Structures are given as C-alpha cells and as structure tokens.
Amino acid sequence: MDLFALPPVAAVLGGAYHALMGLSHLLEPALGAGAAAAAVVALTLVVRAALVPVGVSQARAERTRMRLAPRVAELQRRHRKDPEALQRATMQLYADxxxxxxxxxxxxxxxxxVVGVIYAVFVHAEIAGGANALLGHTLFGVPLGTSLVGALSAGVPPVATAVVLGVLVLAIALVGELTRRATLPGGPLAVPTPSAAPPGYPGIQGVLGALQFATAVVACFVPLAAGLYLLVTVTWTLVQRILLRRRFPLGTEGGVRPSIP
Structure with a gap:
C-alpha cells in the first residue's frame, strides 16, 4: 500500500507541492528556467530552519548524556550482576x-x-492527481526528474547532464568527507574525552560520517530535484551540528562528577 495515497497524507503532499510550484512561479521572472531548482533549495532551507529547535533539543540531550556517562558507567559496574537494579538506578539518575x-x-x-513529505514531492512522478510538473523543469538544461543512473542506463548522456549530475553527487560526497573529518579526534564533532563517552559513541560518530557517503550513493539514483534537496540537507546538517556543538560543548554542563554518592 502506498502511504502517500492515503487521503490525509495525499492532501499534505499536494499542499506542499502546490506551495513549491507557487514559489517557483514567483521566482521565475528573476531566475527564468532555474526558478524551480531555486524553489527546491529555498523550500529545503525553510524546512531545515523550522527544524532547528529539534537540533537544539538533540544537542542538549547529547551533552547531558555525555555529562552523565561516567556515572552511568559506575552504575553498570556496581550493578553488573543485577540488571533490574541497574535499570532502576539508571532511571533514578536521569530523573534526578x-x-x-x-x-x-x-x-x-x-x-x-515533515522531512518525508518534502522529500516525496521531489521523487513522486504523480502528485495531487496529475503529473509532477516540477520534474519537467530544468537546471542548466537538465530536467529535474533526471537521475544519474537513469541517464547512464539510457546510453551516453549529454555533456550537460553528466556534468550537472556528476557535480551534484561529488558535492554531496565532499560534504560526507568534511563530516568524516569533523568526527575525527580534534575535529569539531569529535568526542572530547573517549573515557567519558557513552559505550559505542566513537563508533556511532564514525557511522554518522559514513552515512554522508551513503547519501551520495542515493543521489545517484534519485531525480535531480531530490539530489538538490539531499545536498542542501547534508550541508545544513553539518554546519548546524558544528555550531550547536560550539553552543553546547560536550562534557562541560555542570561539570563531570566521577562517582555516585
């Protein structure tokens, strides 16, 4: 069953689509054929900006988990033979x-x-009972409905298609590399003190960096419109995480208490 065919979801999807196309029409006098692509970027930025409070909440929670990590580790040592006592003590610690x-x-x-609906606007061929007109618009002469894999499977793609789609995928991969470097020791997203990190945290950071490269792979298969969305999203996410890490540095909130009374 197609989730996006359900009436409530379809209505939201149609509303997002009409808003996007309306924005494209507003930008067309100034940007011409590139108006639709610009509208994709603008809508993505608006959505990411609206979700900033979510990022702040996650940054606060991450800092709290890091601050409590040594105390949680001590509880794990103290109650290693009693899982129920460990669970009670851990929940009490967080409650306190x-x-x-x-x-x-x-x-x-x-x-x-929210993210799912916006992404669906860029990949569905039909929306609101008709063809998705967005995918027929172009960026530097390349239809927004064109994917790199689709273009290659049809034969040798035009130069413009290969360049635009290739640059897009490489740009996403570059952001992935910057994210990976940011998670390395000494980077702005690195765990400051491995001994204070929750179990498996360094590995999680490495996986998050690697996932950015997975995004580049996904960009090879999705339409150009969705690729633009992915590029703006991963770039915004990286910059936002660096800024929030500076605002909420790990292991500094209220100090780190090494033991449980």
Missing part, C-alpha cells in the same frame, strides 16, 4: 537530573513525517 535516556529522540521522530 530532570531528563531521560531518550531525551532528544521524540523531537527527532516528530520531524520524520
């Missing part, structure tokens, strides 16, 4: 701090439908 182990997760889950 006015938070929960899942802090920051709910806002992240709430943003998923």
């Amino acid at each position: 701090e006015g938070t929960t182990p899942l802090a920051g997760c709910l806002p992240m889950l709430l943003q998923a439908p």
Whole structure:
C-alpha cells in the first residue's frame, strides 16, 4: 500500500507541492528556467530552519548524556550482576537530573513525517492527481526528474547532464568527507574525552560520517530535484551540528562528577 495515497497524507503532499510550484512561479521572472531548482533549495532551507529547535533539543540531550556517562558507567559496574537494579538506578539518575535516556529522540521522530513529505514531492512522478510538473523543469538544461543512473542506463548522456549530475553527487560526497573529518579526534564533532563517552559513541560518530557517503550513493539514483534537496540537507546538517556543538560543548554542563554518592 502506498502511504502517500492515503487521503490525509495525499492532501499534505499536494499542499506542499502546490506551495513549491507557487514559489517557483514567483521566482521565475528573476531566475527564468532555474526558478524551480531555486524553489527546491529555498523550500529545503525553510524546512531545515523550522527544524532547528529539534537540533537544539538533540544537542542538549547529547551533552547531558555525555555529562552523565561516567556515572552511568559506575552504575553498570556496581550493578553488573543485577540488571533490574541497574535499570532502576539508571532511571533514578536521569530523573534526578530532570531528563531521560531518550531525551532528544521524540523531537527527532516528530520531524520524520515533515522531512518525508518534502522529500516525496521531489521523487513522486504523480502528485495531487496529475503529473509532477516540477520534474519537467530544468537546471542548466537538465530536467529535474533526471537521475544519474537513469541517464547512464539510457546510453551516453549529454555533456550537460553528466556534468550537472556528476557535480551534484561529488558535492554531496565532499560534504560526507568534511563530516568524516569533523568526527575525527580534534575535529569539531569529535568526542572530547573517549573515557567519558557513552559505550559505542566513537563508533556511532564514525557511522554518522559514513552515512554522508551513503547519501551520495542515493543521489545517484534519485531525480535531480531530490539530489538538490539531499545536498542542501547534508550541508545544513553539518554546519548546524558544528555550531550547536560550539553552543553546547560536550562534557562541560555542570561539570563531570566521577562517582555516585
């Protein structure tokens, strides 16, 4: 069953689509054929800006988890033979701090439908009972409905198509490399003290960097419009995380208490 065919979801998808096309028409006098592509970028920026509070919530939660990590580790050592006691003590620790182990997760889950609907506008061939006109618009002469893999599978693509789509994928890969470097020791997204990190945290950071390269792979298969969305999203995410890490540095909130009374 197509989730986007359900009446409520289809209505939201259609509203987002009409808003995007309306923005494209507004930009057309100034940007001409590139108006639709510019509208994709603008809509993506608006959505990411609206989701900034979600990023702030996640940054706060991450800092709290890092601050409590040594105390959680001590509880794990103290109650290693009693899982139920460990769970009670851990929950009490977080309750005393006015938070929960899942802090920051709910806002992240709430943003998923928003991001999913916006992304669907860029990949669905039909929306609101008709063809997705967005995908017929062009960027430097390349239709926004063209994918790199689709163009290559049809034979030797035109030079403009190969250049535009190739540059897009390489740009996403470059952001992936910058993200990977940012998670290395000494980078702005690195764990400041490995001993204070939650179990598996360095590995998680490495996976997050690698996922940016996975995004470049995905960009090879999706329409150019969706590729633009992905490029803006991964770039925004990297910059936002660096800025929020500076605003909420790990391991500094209220100091790190090494032991449980």
